[in-house]
Amino acid sequence: MKFSDLHLRVPLNDWEKTRRLIAKSSELGYSQVGVPLPPGTKQEVVDRLRQVCEEFGVDLVTRLELLPRSSSELLGSLRRFRRQFEVVSVLCVSKPLARQAAKDRRVDLLSFPAVEPRKRFFDWAEAELASRSKAAFEIDLAQVLSVEGFSRVIFLSRLRKEVVTAKSYGVPVVLSSGATDPLFLRKPQDYASLTLLFGVDVPFALDALSRIPAGVVERNKLKQDAGYVAPGIRIVRRKGSLESR
């Protein structure tokens, strides 16, 4: 089983820490890491990151993390940057924004702030929209580790409800680390055990750490292909190549 962590928050201004995070991910058994990059990141930074990942035997997935304030800002960012990144996630901080992100086919991952339960808008309406657009619901497990006490009680209770909603509407769930420090990284099997706290069984959790994120990346790699037109439509051969035959 190949495991993916689509949310490894490496500090791009501290290459030593970046190396340590990627090395730790590789040591813990991940074969694919998604690194959030700001829009307009220079190609040389991406190349250097790819080089570090190759050194530790890990595949790099470039991820765009959008934090828009309004639906129009989200649409503008998607129009400009979608094709440049392998995975696009949206941190939904308002209901209209969450709904817009859930119905847009260009959005891959929907994430919500952990510490503010009122800003978690993953309800049945959101799940229905997400299931149509094939957007996945992302859970950062570093958030489960970092919150304590009553906040954790509330957070786990929200997560339990959200996972049930996602399951009943067939929305794929992606488990990511969301770690900024190597000590917040765990083995995929340990993360799967941790999901017991919000009522997820181990096979489902392992799927959310391996098959589902890998599927999201695979789908987007196909979209980035030059011959891609729309879902189910791909250019197989061009006129010139037909004549030369």
Add this chain to the structure above:
Amino acid sequence: MIKYVRRRYLALKVECEEGGVDQRAVSDVVWNSVLRLFGEVGVSQAGLYFVHFDEEEEYAVVRCSHKALPMVKAAIASVTKIDNKPAAIHVLRVSGSIKTLGRKVDAEHREESKES
């Protein structure tokens, strides 16, 4: 009739930013984690026992009840601090007997040293 109690042995690797953790600190943090997440009933069901701790290598072997294994693994994964220092505990292997656990961990060690 005496009922046979099924147990599981877990090999753990302790990672602490500043190092120098002792068995007492590790056992306390695991106990407290089970207590915090699953309560007193959970701790009573877990049957936790620290079998061995290697201070140099920071490896530990913990025994727990077979039925409480998912609970203990979740509690171990949720540890983020030992003695107020940032830390993590990783489960290396789980086995039904100490003998097999030792064999599995040794085999893994050998494979890792071969690779490096």
